[in-house]
Amino acid sequence: MGKSRSTKKPGINIDMTPLVDVIMLLLTFFMLTATFKAAESELVEVTLPQSVNTDSTRLPEQDILTLTLTPAGDIWVDVDSYEVRKEVFGDAFGIGLYHPDSTSKSEFELTGKVGDKALNRTVLLLDKEGFEKVINDLRIALKNMSDNARDYKIVIKGDKESNYGVVEDLMTSLKATKNTRFALVTDLKSD
Amino acid sequence: MAGGGGFEAAESYNKRQKKYQRGKKLGVRIDMTPMVDVIMLLLTFFMLTTTLATPQVMQINLPKGEEEDVVKVEANNVLYVRVSKLGNIYFSQGTADNQETAPENINIQNLRSELEARHRANPNLMMLLKFDRGMKYNLMVDILDEINRAEIDKRYTFMPMEGLDFEIVERAGG
Numbered sequence: 001m002g003k004s005r006s007t008k009k010p011g012i013n014i015d016m017t018p019l020v021d022v023i024m025l026l027l028t029f030f031m032l033t034a035t036f037k038a039a040e041s042e043l044v045e046v047t048l049p050q051s052v053n054t055d056s057t058r059l060p061e062q063d064i065l066t067l068t069l070t071p072a073g074d075i076w077v078d079v080d081s082y083e084v085r086k087e088v089f090g091d092a093f094g095i096g097l098y099h100p101d102s103t104s105k106s107e108f109e110l111t112g113k114v115g116d117k118a119l120n121r122t123v124l125l126l127d128k129e130g131f132e133k134v135i136n137d138l139r140i141a142l143k144n145m146s147d148n149a150r151d152y153k154i155v156i157k158g159d160k161e162s163n164y165g166v167v168e169d170l171m172t173s174l175k176a177t178k179n180t181r182f183a184l185v186t187d188l189k190s191d
Numbered sequence: 192m193a194g195g196g197g198f199e200a201a202e203s204y205n206k207r208q209k210k211y212q213r214g215k216k217l218g219v220r221i222d223m224t225p226m227v228d229v230i231m232l233l234l235t236f237f238m239l240t241t242t243l244a245t246p247q248v249m250q251i252n253l254p255k256g257e258e259e260d261v262v263k264v265e266a267n268n269v270l271y272v273r274v275s276k277l278g279n280i281y282f283s284q285g286t287a288d289n290q291e292t293a294p295e296n297i298n299i300q301n302l303r304s305e306l307e308a309r310h311r312a313n314p315n316l317m318m319l320l321k322f323d324r325g326m327k328y329n330l331m332v333d334i335l336d337e338i339n340r341a342e343i344d345k346r347y348t349f350m351p352m353e354g355l356d357f358e359i360v361e362r363a364g365g
Contacts, residue, residue: 018227025234049332051249052340059246155248158328165324167331171253171349180255183248186332
């Protein structure tokens with residue numbers, strides 16, 4: 001018995017540490033991507049246009065006021081802070097919807113969906129005045145929360161198939177609320 | 192008694208297993224390090240590529256539209272960039288007598304070189320972007336991207352299309 005143990009032992013001397021390292025890395029990686037996916041699923045998804053954009057500015061990490069334009073001509077207003085959402089939309093998962101074209105109904109009102117996806121969030125329907133008020137209120141709410149230290153960066157996430165008319169209406173509203181600095185979100189085009 | 196019996200059974204089971212594995216186990220001293228290195232490299236690669244694919248932003252600054260911000264531009268320093276509903280781009284340059292040159296259809300591929308050429312001829316050029324409401328947002332981003340890439344002074348502003356603009360675009364071929 002003693003003999004068999006001595007012949008066997010030298011063979012199973014595998015150092016598990018590197019393997020564990022790799023597994024930990026993989027785990028971290030997949031956990032991070034999973035978090036992104038989860039955050040994405042509660043948003044309105046669009047196909048971004050591509051640009052070469054030589055100054056290569058990245059999307060800011062926090063305090064972003066996202067205005068998502070869908071091909072159906074709807075504008076979704078969303079921020080990344082639960083507290084601000086709760087204060088302005090009355091729900092931590094609230095989201096604003098503005099349909100600039102008053103002659104038609106928004107896609108969400110007609111079908112209850114965005115594209116072909118249902119939206120699991122409390123939707124607040126806004127008209128032009130309501131939309132401009134919400135933009136102002138969101139900034140005020142964030143400023144009150146952080147003693148004027150923080151301010152929203154406005155980003156427009158437009159679907160490449162949406163009409164320019166919606167963008168024009170949106171720019172008019174942004175200008176009316178004194179928001180003349182904003183950014184268009186694009187995907188990197190390899191040129 | 193029952194406990195002792197159980198112990199014996201476990202020991203004999205272990206013995207059997209050892210016997211079975213003995214021949215195999217002797218040779219399995221595999222060095223994992225190179226494999227780990229490769230996997231780490233692959234991981235780093237994928238992580239970097241995902242970072243590169245994150246969206247970027249295109250900064251836009253609109254004029255504030257307040258009285259003190261009003262900039263007067265000479266009529267001959269204005270370049271009208273009109274885009275029709277169909278996505279055709281027309282350039283026409285303002286002339287000193289408040290008229291403008293006949294619209295020229297510009298291909299999006301030539302937009303940048305055309306802009307650079309016109310800015311070389313007149314460095315004070317101010318672009319008035321008049322986009323049709325029915326045009327796709329994708330084209331707007333493409334045009335702004337070309338303006339950003341061109342080695343010119345990026346002076347532009349957005350203007351809504353009005354009656355005369357529609358006429359000019361219509362006459363030039365829609």
